[in-house]
Structure formats: C-alpha cells, structure tokens
Amino acid sequence: VDDTVRYLILPLLCCSPLALADSIPQTIAEPQVDATVAVTARSAGAVGRNEYWRIPGALMGGHAWPAEQGFSLDEMSLSLGYRIDGNFFALAKAAQHGSQGEHSEVAIEHASIGYVCCGDETRWIAETGRMSALFSPSIALHASSQVFVDTPLIADVFLGRHFHDDGLRLRRQTDHGLNVGMELWRGHAFPASADEKGGAADLFAALLHKRGRLRLETGIWSLLARAWQRPDHRYSEAHSHAGANAEPVADIRFTGDSVLGGVHGRVQWQLSADRALALRAEWMTVRADGDIADATRQALISSRYSGVLLQPELRMGRHLFALRGEQLVLDNHLTGAAAQVLAGDANLINDDNPWRIGLGWRWQWRDSIAVRAELSHDASTADPHNRVALGLVWQQALTRQGGHGH
C-alpha cells in the first residue's frame, strides 16, 4: 500500500509538498514543556492605522490580522506534551498572537488527548479535543518556526491564518514516511462556522522520502467547510481591531460551502554537511458557493480562488536565506439585485492578482534564539508598498526533553 500511494501521489504533484510534523511526545511520564516568544519590528503595516486589512476580491476572516507597523508581539506560547503510557498522550498549548486589540488575549489553542496503537512500523493515531489542523504546512507550522515573519498569503486569505478547532483526527503513520488521515471539526476555524449548520472535515496525505542527498516531502489535501452567516470575525461587532475611530467595516456574512484543496511540497538537496538547497511550494484552490448578506440585502456568490507560494531556500550553517513569491487569483461572480452593493461593501471588486514577494534571512544565533529579517514588496492591496521587518525568536524547551513541536 505504501508503495502504491508513494508512486501514485508523487507523479501527481508537480511541486514537492511537505510531510507534516509529528507532535506525539515519546517518553512516558515525562512532561515536555516548550515556550516561544517571537517579536518583530516592521517599517510599515499591511494597512494604515484605522484601516482594515481586506484584500480586494476575497472574503477574509479567522485570525488573519494585518502586520502592524512598529514593534509587535507575533507569538507568545507555552506548550505541554505528556505521554501518559504506551498508548495515550496529551497535548496542551496556550498562545497569544499580536499585542493590540482583542487578539492579544491568551487563547487555548491545543487541549487534546491522543491514542497511538498497533505496531512499530505502522501506527494508527486517534486524537480528539482542541487541535491544530495538520492538512497544510502553511497553517500547521507557526510563524515563529519559519524564515519569514508574515504568514503565507494563501493561509491568511483562504484559511484565516490559524486553524485551531475542536475536533477528531484519525491518521495512519508509517516509518516509510507516509502520513494519511482525516479530521472532523466543529467549525470554529475559518472558513467554516460553528453551529448546527456549520462544521468542517478534511482528508490529507503526506509523504516523506529520503534518498541519498535528496529529501522530498509531499502532500495533498482537501477540506470541506460549511458556514452559516459567517462574519469576518476580525472586524465584526465585538472584534474591532482597526481602532476606535475607524469607519466601521460593513458586516457582510457568508452562508454556503467551501471546498478547498491543496498540494504542497519541499525538495531539499544536501550540498554538504552544513549547506543545503531547497525549494518549497504550495498551491491551494477554493471553490465557495452560497450567498452573502447584510441585515437587509442578499446576493448569490460563486467564488473560485487559487493561490501559489514558491520559496527557494539556501541553508548555510546556522543561516537560512529564502526568497518567497506568492500570488492569488480571485474570481467572484455575484447574482441578485443587491450584487453590486454587496460586492462593494464586501470589498470584492477586484481585477488584479494580489501578490507579494519577499527576501528572508534567519540566523539561529543560539539553539534557542534566532534572529530574522525580511524585506518584502506587498502588492496584496490597492496600496502596494515595501516593508522591512526585523525579528527575534526565542524557542526554549523548558524540560530536559523539550521540543515536541506542537
């Protein structure tokens, strides 16, 4: 089966997707505690003060807050992993993202229990509770572990940056590098809604293949998300982050189904003991059909979005250099008497492809401290601009084992 999947999936993927990180603590009865703090200073924000970050052509939401000019706390988290016995394990994580507004509050992102069983080479893993989705590396990996300070556009726009939700995950993992599974979600994470008509489910498969100097990580996934009157949580009534004096953003709500799919990969070639070249790529597509409405208007909407990320990397010892190019293609068709008005209010009028390109550098100065810098040109909104960011990341395993990598 492994070989079949390997040889069927690989040719499908034009780029090289990533295998997904394993988050299961290994040593029984020894807690693994990790702390992370990532701070960044930016020369400019994604939008101006008292402005809302809404990329023209996309219905955004979730936790995709804009990069802020000046000093900001991007992430502060405390993670706990505990292997209860040979089969059971538990994970917990509290985190804070951002230093302004309501998203500066500490949130419980993980509180789950898992069960591993059956076999040394092949394992079945069942988890339930509050978890992060594993289907895409763009959301499974936090910004603090990346070269770039800013989350990929595809994750921000299509998946609301973070995907934490209450759910159930079942996956099969082999020592040959295969990781396949399914996840069921209550719907708290964008683009779903958490009510009796909402919810989400996904399927994913990822493969890690090593041969000589080559390391290949690939993956493919699909997500179905159902939403009922989903607002843009970032800027809905109780979550205004654009300042007390900002003109309020129209409360446009989406009801309908979103089917997302993606392929991702990373191919790495080890040039020498401390040098490696890599290319990371991810492509996502979104098909969303339903309606958008405000308190008095309604229009049908059919959206077809796609986005791509391409990121060549060069690692030299403790230095990692990367170039990242990203682009979105956002097509919307609206029908109904209110289509024009709602399209305007929801900021869906758009004939340009949002894109961003950046040059990043990460220096792992000490085992637990990294410095990173980023120079980017952001053309994701109607006001293209350059941005310089300088950041510091502290990631510390607070127990002897540490580093379970939630």
Next chain:
Amino acid sequence: MRTLALLAATLLLTGCPDSSTTIDDQGALRSDFSWNIRAGIPLPVEPADNPMSEAKFQLGRHLFYDPRLSGNETISCASCHHQDKAFADGRVAALGATGELHPRNSQTLVNIAYNPTLTWGNPSLRSIEQQIMIPLFGETPVEHGLNDANRELALNRILAEPVYAPLFSAAFPEQPVSYDTIVKALASFVRGMTSFNSDFDRHEQGDSTALSDAAKRGMALFFSERLECFHCHGGYNFTDSVQDRTMFVVDRPFHNTGLYNIDGLGGYPEPNTGVHEITGRAGDMGRFRAPSLRNIAVSAPYMHDGSVATLDEAIRNYAAAGRNLSTGPNAGDGRMNPYKDGFVSGFSITDDEINDLIAFLESLSDDAFLNASRFGNPWMTP
C-alpha cells in the same frame, strides 16, 4: 541560485490569469428615469403604480411651486420647503395657509425616495403618494387648506393654467387631470430629488483632497464607537431608515433621543409624542425617524420640533446622553428618559472635536443640489 529564484518568482507572478469580479444585478440598476446617482449607490424603489418618468418629474416640479394648489392660493409646497435649505424652511415650525402653526419642523426633501416611512414618526405612512395627501388635505393642522369645499375650485385653477396642458398630457397620456395625477406628479418630483454630490461623496470616490483635515477628523469621530453617531445615521443616506431596490428586508426604525422627560416617566410634550401618537404604546413615546444628515448644515433648526438651534447644540445634547431642560413648560431631564435609545449613552468630547464633527457634517452639503435649476422654481422668470 539568485537568478533562478528571481526567474521562478517572475514566472510565478506572471503566469496566472487575472482575477475578476462579475456581477449580474438582474436589472436592479436599470431605470427609465435619470436618477443622477453616483456609482455604488443603489437605485430607489419605484412604485408599481407610479413609475418614474421625466414628464411626471417636470409636471410635479411646476405643481410643487404653484400656490394655486392651496385653498386660499397663499402657499405652495415650496413655502415650507426651500431649496437653499435642502427643502426645509429654516423655521422652528411650519406655517399653514390659514396661519396655523404645524407642531413639527419641516423636514428636508433630500433623497426621500429612500425613506421606508415618511414624516417624523409614522410607521404606517410608507409612500410619498400617501404622504402628500396630508399637507394638501390635512385639517390638524391645516397646511394647504384644501377641503371638500374648495378642491374643485383649486383643480379648476390648475386646469385653467395653459402651461399645464402639455405637461399633463406628456406625464399622463389619455388620463384626466385629477388629484390622483397631481399627487403622482408631485411624488415623482420629490422622489427624484437626489443628492449624492457632496465633498464627502467626492472623498468616497477617491478624491483625497475633497475633505479638509478637520472634516476627516470629524469623519473618524462620526464613525467611531465612542460617539456612536453612525448607528442611527449611517449608510449612504446617513440614516438607518432606508429602503432601496436591492433590499429583501426593510427596517423601519424610530428612536427616542432623550430630548424630553416632562413627567419623569419619559413623556414628550403633546402632540409631539412620535410613534406613540400612532400606536398609543408607552414604549413608543418620543420615538422619531432618524433623518438623513445629507445637507444637514443648511437645514437648521433641528429635531422633530425644531427645538435645537444649531449642530453644536445637537452634538452637545448627544454628548450629555440627552437634554436636561431645567425651566419652562417642557422642563425635565431627558437623559433619564426610560424609553431613550441605547445608543444615546453619552460621550466625552472636546470643543475642537465638536468643530471637527461639524466640519464633517458640513461636508455632507451638496451645493449642486442646493442650487440646481432642475429642482428650482419653474415659474420664476430668469
């Protein structure tokens, strides 16, 4: 490596099709009438039994300015609706043909095509055609003073005016001249009075120089949760009482702004008790429709009874969470009115901020509307 990366990025950014947004509004933006409404504003609803036409609009304009349409030929619609005041009259209360004072302040006639209800506080009055019957034939108070005794006489005066014959035949071909056609023409004229050409509108359309710095600061205050203004005066017509042809739900809100509390129980002075006059329900005491703020700077005095003279005074009342009248026949602490709207909760504001807010409200004035010959008196010789 660098070259390869740049090449890859270039291919990435240039190899995709362009984004697009297509819209099928199913005819919602089509009309036989030239509404003169800027892009982004939906069209008003046209009544099925009185669709808009330029001929009706022009006939209605002549009738609007014609004092022969009153019992004693002393007043016309324009007597209480002056164009330079956004079709308010600048008086505390309007004066009828027989000298009777109207208990209420004349409202502006700005974008009333978007009003889901007419007058200050009547949730059941939902068409301009219905509303026009009130000033023409109403008895409490008398406005135009038309009644059963003089209605034929007034109609004959209209019929005798030679200007009207071609206007009526163009507007209502093969229909007899009647009060039905007169009302429909008047309604078409006032329905066609649209105002979306202010400095604020130019700002909304991308002219970054259209608003002064003070007006921009005032706009930020207006739309802030601190002042709450936009909750009742938001949207393209600066009122929460709005209806257009894109809506599938029409709200008809009314608000008690804490202007009075004459009995300590929330009472408003008779006969101006708002929706309460219609329903008799205590909870409707003092509830009035939030008027559009377009051209508000030229339409003083304010409120349903014209009891607030200036914008400065109006803002200070809202900042105080209502009006406290310590003397006079209407004395009482409106701030404590139990029926007051939750958004009238008060706020702190400096004199400079009030000036900024007024600068923003002044930016809602539409000089083209206030001076347009299209809305002017057709009987005047240039």
